[in-house]
Amino acid sequence: xxxxxxxxxxxxxxxxxxxxxxxxxxxxxxxxxxxxxxxxxxxxxxxxxxxxxxxxxxxxxxxxxxxxxxxxxxxxxxxxxxxxxxxxxxxxxxxxxxxxxxxxxxxxxxxxxxxxxxxxxxxxxxxxxxxxxxxxxxxxxxxxxxxxxxxxxxxxxxxxxxxxxxxxxxxxxxxxxxxxxxxxxxxxxxxxxxxxxxxxxxxxxxxxxxxxxxxxxxxxxxxxxxxxxxxxxxxxxxxxxxxxxxxxxxxxxxxxxxxxxxxxxxxxxxxxxxxxxxxxxxxxxxxxxxxxxxxxxxxxxxxxxxxxxxxxxxxxxxxxxxxxxxxxxxxxxxxxxxxxxxxxxxxxxxxxxxxxxxxxxxxxxxxxxxxxxxxxxxxxxxxxxxxxxxxxxxxxxxxxxxxxxxxxxxxxxxxxxxxxxxxxxxxxxxxxxxxxxxxxxxxxxxxxxxxxxxxxxxxxxxxxxxxxxxxxxxxxxxxxxxxxxxxxxxxxxxxxxxxxxxxxxxxxxxxxxxxxxxxxxxxxx
Numbered sequence: 001x002x003x004x005x006x007x008x009x010x011x012x013x014x015x016x017x018x019x020x021x022x023x024x025x026x027x028x029x030x031x032x033x034x035x036x037x038x039x040x041x042x043x044x045x046x047x048x049x050x051x052x053x054x055x056x057x058x059x060x061x062x063x064x065x066x067x068x069x070x071x072x073x074x075x076x077x078x079x080x081x082x083x084x085x086x087x088x089x090x091x092x093x094x095x096x097x098x099x100x101x102x103x104x105x106x107x108x109x110x111x112x113x114x115x116x117x118x119x120x121x122x123x124x125x126x127x128x129x130x131x132x133x134x135x136x137x138x139x140x141x142x143x144x145x146x147x148x149x150x151x152x153x154x155x156x157x158x159x160x161x162x163x164x165x166x167x168x169x170x171x172x173x174x175x176x177x178x179x180x181x182x183x184x185x186x187x188x189x190x191x192x193x194x195x196x197x198x199x200x201x202x203x204x205x206x207x208x209x210x211x212x213x214x215x216x217x218x219x220x221x222x223x224x225x226x227x228x229x230x231x232x233x234x235x236x237x238x239x240x241x242x243x244x245x246x247x248x249x250x251x252x253x254x255x256x257x258x259x260x261x262x263x264x265x266x267x268x269x270x271x272x273x274x275x276x277x278x279x280x281x282x283x284x285x286x287x288x289x290x291x292x293x294x295x296x297x298x299x300x301x302x303x304x305x306x307x308x309x310x311x312x313x314x315x316x317x318x319x320x321x322x323x324x325x326x327x328x329x330x331x332x333x334x335x336x337x338x339x340x341x342x343x344x345x346x347x348x349x350x351x352x353x354x355x356x357x358x359x360x361x362x363x364x365x366x367x368x369x370x371x372x373x374x375x376x377x378x379x380x381x382x383x384x385x386x387x388x389x390x391x392x393x394x395x396x397x398x399x400x401x402x403x404x405x406x407x408x409x410x411x412x413x414x415x416x417x418x419x420x421x422x423x424x425x426x427x428x429x430x431x432x433x434x435x436x437x438x439x440x441x442x443x444x445x446x447x448x449x450x451x452x453x454x455x456x457x458x459x460x461x462x463x464x465x466x467x468x469x470x471x472x473x474x475x476x477x478x479x480x481x482x483x484x485x486x487x488x489x490x491x492x493x494x495x496x497x498x499x500x501x502x503x504x505x506x507x508x509x510x511x512x513x514x515x516x517x518x519x520x521x522x523x524x525x
Contacts, residue, residue: 001042001043001044001045001048001049001051001052001307001326002300002305002306002323002325002335002339003045003046003047003048003049003233003298003300003305003326003327004305004326004327004399004410005046005047005233005411006077006408006412006413007047007328007333007406007407007408007409007410007412007423008046008047008048008050008051008327009047009048009050009051009054010406010415010420010423010424010427011324011399011406011423011424011426011427012044012048012051012324012427013051013063013424013427014063014424014426014428014430014431015322015427015428015430015431016036016051016055016063017062017424017427017428018032018033018035018427018428018431018432019032019033019036019039019322019431020033020036020037020062021033021034021036021037022062023062023063023064024064029436029443030432030435030436030440030442031432031436031443032431032432032443035446036157037155038450039157040157040158040316040318041157041158041159041160041310041311042157042158043159043160043161043162043307043308043310043311044159044160044161044162045161045162045163045232045233045298045299045300045305045306045307046233046299046300046305047233047326047410048307048324049161049162049229049233049299049307050126050130050229050233052159052161053130053142053159053161053225054066054130054131056145056159057130057131057132057225058074058131058132059148059150060148060150060151060156069132072086073085073132073133074130075130075420076129077129077414077415077420078414078415078416078417078420079129079414080413080414081126081128081129081413081414082095082413083095083098084097084099084125085128085129098128101135102124102125103121105135106121106124108138114204114222114274115272115293116272117270117295119234119271119272120227120230120271122230122233122234123224123228123229123230123231124136124230126226126229126230127229130226131226136226137226138224138226139221140224140225140226141201141220141221141223141224141225142161142182142184142200142223142224142228143184143185143199143200143201143223144184144225146184146185151184158183158184159183159184160181160182160307160310160311161182161183161228161229161232161299161307162181162182162232162307162309162310163179163180163181163182163232163234163296163297163298163299164177164178164179164180164296164297164298164299164301164302165177165179165180165189165288165294165295166295166296166297177301177302178193178194178287179191179299179302179304179309180296181310182223182228182232183200183310184200186198186200187199187200187203187223187277188278190310190313190355191353192285192355193286193287193353194278194281194282194285194286194288195282195285195355196210196278196281196282198210198277198278200223201223202218202219202220202277203219203222203223203273204220204221204222204223205218205219205222205275205277206275207276207277207278207279207281208279208280209279209280210278227271230271231271231273232299233298233299234270234271234298270296270297271295271297272295273296274292274294275292275293276292276293276294277294300327300339302342303338303342304339304342304343304346305325305327305338306323306324306325306327306340306343308321308339308340308343308359309343309357311392312343312347312357312358312391312392313357314356314357314358318392319392319393319450319453319454320392320393320394320395320449320450320452320453321392321393321394321395322395322397323339323395323396324399324427324431325340325374325396325398325399328407328409328410329365330369330487331486332486332487332488333407334374334398334399334400334487334489335374335399336365336368336369337363337365337368337373337374337396338365340362340380340396341362341363341364341365343359343362344360344361347359358388358390358391359381359387359391360380360381360386360387360391361380361381361387361477362380363475363478363479364479364481366482366483366484367478367480369484369487370480370481370482370484371478371480373396373398373475374398375398375489376398376438377395377396377397377442377473378473378475379394379395379396379449379470379473380393380394380396380474380475381393381394382452382470382475383474384453384456390453390456392453393449393452393453395449397430397431398430399427399430400430400492401426401489401490401492402426402429402430402434402492403422403425403426403429403491403493403495404422404423404425404426404495404496405495406422406423422496425496426496429492429493434492434493438492441465441468441469441472444465444466444469445466445472448463448465448469448470449469449473451466452466452470
């Protein structure tokens with residue numbers, strides 16, 4: 001699940017719903033229900049990480065249950081994250097109480113002796129929207145997922161969130177970035193710079209050269225779920241840092257000013273993981289080995305806006321990756337393959353940062369647009385013999401307007417219920433290609449993509465239906481790198497809402513559109 005703020009959360013939610021056999025009609029002809037239940041991993045960063053985190057923090061609930069939450073606690077995006085949940089009758093007092101609660105929660109971390117960053121506040125604000133618990137579940141931890149019954153029984157995929165290592169003020173480029181992952185068991189990186197993991201539940205403890213200090217008590221609870229989700233999306237700290245332009249009352253602006261004065265303005269966009277869990281570890285290659293701090297940022301800041309890195313590790317033996325891309329690469333806020341290109345180029349980097357990973361060839365972003373590869377699903381890596389070692393087959397599914405103009409700006413704070421549901425519905429249509437109305441063979445082709453590497457390993461003849469699918473969806477190496485025209489894709493189906501999307505894009509920061517629904521399916525009622 002790619003990054004892209006609430007746009008990525010909602011578009012990704014549509015894809016998750018399409019893949020989930022628990023959803024109504026998801027296993028009907030033309031749909032793809034059951035793919036989620038077959039998945040081994042589910043990775044996310046930034047807005048996609050909010051989606052993954054929200055589902056798992058709420059007992060791996062379904063998307064439809066999140067949309068139709070009877071308590072109206074989660075996914076109520078009609079209330080801006082700057083306003084807080086709607087409670088009581090006087091909104092100003094509710095907002096004041098909301099900010100005070102966040103402040104008190106983060107001060108508890110300070111009082112325990114840990115550094116704070118803006119990400120602590122951002123993570124707590126996210127939790128109010130994403131976690132169905134009092135005050136956003138301040139005691140919920142990422143490592144607690146490992147204790148869930150369904151997870152322990154193997155009924156849920158393995159969740160992974162991604163962040164990048166970066167010192168405050170440092171410029172990131174994809175070739176030299178250490179990519180870290182959070183999973184329920186471990187936190188760390190596969191990259192040769194550090195190449196190490198620690199137990200997630202012991203984040204905040206004093207490690208030295210990979211070992212815990214036996215004279216100091218271990219720390220638990222540092223891996224607060226909101227903090228982890230906020231770390232993977234720390235670019236959105238800019239939301240908080242631009243409070244004065246978001247129409248907030250003066251007390252809220254003063255709240256943000258006080259934060260910056262207390263933690264220092266050089267820590268604006270980082271998450272502080274002090275004490276550094278990799279202190280004194282791999283001194284010759286680990287650039288942070290002699291620093292008491294480890295600072296992380298949004299997992300998409302190195303342009304790898306689709307969290308592919310954890311899934312292409314050879315030890316995980318992944319056959320196929322369904323890459324949902326909700327990036328805003330073009331001027332019109334649609335994806336153009338930039339995230340895939342960044343991962344491909346990183347894999348080829350001469351420094352060896354790829355550390356044995358293999359990734360299929362990816363064309364340039366102009367080719368993506370000129371050949372329409374960003375308007376429909378495309379398979380990359382169909383012929384594994386073209387790579388030095390077998391890589392996963394990539395099923396690229398870009399955000400595209402099937403029934404709704406889902407190219408809403410990344411810095412849109414709020415969605416009314418109509419727009420929220422329409423975004424999810426459009427994501428569902430994109431994953432299923434209009435429930436196979438655009439291509440009746442799409443469900444068959446998805447099955448062929450899943451079986452592709454297995455067919456190769458067993459030297460099984462590729463069925464005729466799969467040969468036709470690969471002919472239709474595999475990128476064949478053709479390039480067209482000329483500068484494309486402005487990308488403005490048409491609807492592939494009947495528009496659900498006439499004006500919500502335009503209003504969301506027009507209003508930017510606090511977008512509250514109002515329009516009539518032409519027709520939503522029973523899935524969203």
